[in-house]
Amino acid sequence: MKKIFVTGGAGYIGSHVVKVLGEAGYEVLSYDNLSTGNRWAALYGDLVVGDLGDRPLLFDTLRRFEPDAVMHFAASIEVAESVANPLKYYRNNTLNALQLLEVVRELSIAHFIFSSTAAVYGIPETIPVAETAPLLPINPYGASKRMSEQLLADLSQAHPDSFRYVALRYFNVAGADAGGRIGQAYRNPTHLITRALKTARGLYPSLQLFGNDYPTDDGTCIRDYIHVDDLADAHLAALRYLLDGGLSDIFNCGYGHGYSVREVIDLAKKISGVDFPVVEVERREGDPPALTARSDKIKELLSWQPRHDNLEFIIRSAWQWEQKVGERLKSGA
Ligand code: UDP
Secondary structure: OOEEEEEOOOOHHHHHHHHHHHHOOOEEEEEEOOOOOOHHHOOOOEEEEOOOOOHHHHHHHHHHHOOOEEEEOOOOOOHHHHHHOHHHHHHHHHHHHHHHHHHHHHOOOOEEEEEEEHHHHOOOOOOOEOOOOOOOOOOHHHHHHHHHHHHHHHHHHHOOOOOEEEEEEEOEEEOOOOOOOOOOOOOOOOOHHHHHHHHHOOOOOOEEEEOOOOOOOOOOOEEOEEEHHHHHHHHHHHHHHHHOOOOOEEEEEOOOOOEEHHHHHHHHHHHHOOOOOEEEEOOOOOOOOEEOEOOHHHHHHHOOOOOOOOHHHHHHHHHHHHHHHHHHHHHOO
């Protein structure tokens, strides 16, 4: 049985990947400091509670587990916070990735899957954006991930026979496990769909809509929302590709089309049945107007086929999860 080490395995995306890895028969070990993750979210394998900054613990954990591949999710992910506190992002994202890679090299671990982001593109000249587009991030979050990609590219070029990686550039990940076991469970969520549904549940007085004067049809930003289970499948496909000898590569993870913030809000109101208040405010710093993925490369090379390319399904699964997550968070990690 192949062994996979997952940083951030108790977090939102990591936990959905741990689920598909476990279901596919891999042996999983999660490593998570539980800063935003939850112990109950890691459904398969053991969980080591530890920080990526704790090099001795990281080294010891990896040395004992002897994984065939490392999947690296643990990171900070909020654009606005990265603008306000950039050093946190360069430490948690770039420096921690560097340290993890040093340990991976010391232990001769040959396969690495990296959570990157569409934010590395900044404001692309054409959308849907292809993997070959220039990387011109417009916020420290995107810049911190672009730097990590650079580390990976240089490392694999230096050691092509003993280190290969796949970087997956996520677009807007949303939704929850169709079985209702896991989903987004941050204590202070900032993402649109989660904020909208929590507002529908009465947890916030209103939803702020950031910017209504963008150069888009309805003036609000357009994003490519991808269901988290489809993203988890993309990781499984990337892992199989690497273990089968595939060369280092980078893939977008999105559906190739987008929805405006207004469209998302309207659907969230319809699905929740609550006409929650929306307050239109200034643009949020660091937001590109429109970001959608070209997704032909991952479909062709990794044979990835999305199963939930449907915004209504995505929001419905998130809404079902929202009804239970409050209790889950109360019962603790
Ligand atoms: N957004 C919003 N109100 C919110 C959260 C997000 O209007 O409470 C907008 C945000 O400005 C962006 C889009 O929704 O245009 C998606 O933002 P999100 O934070 O979900 O993801 P990001 O694209 O930043 O990764």
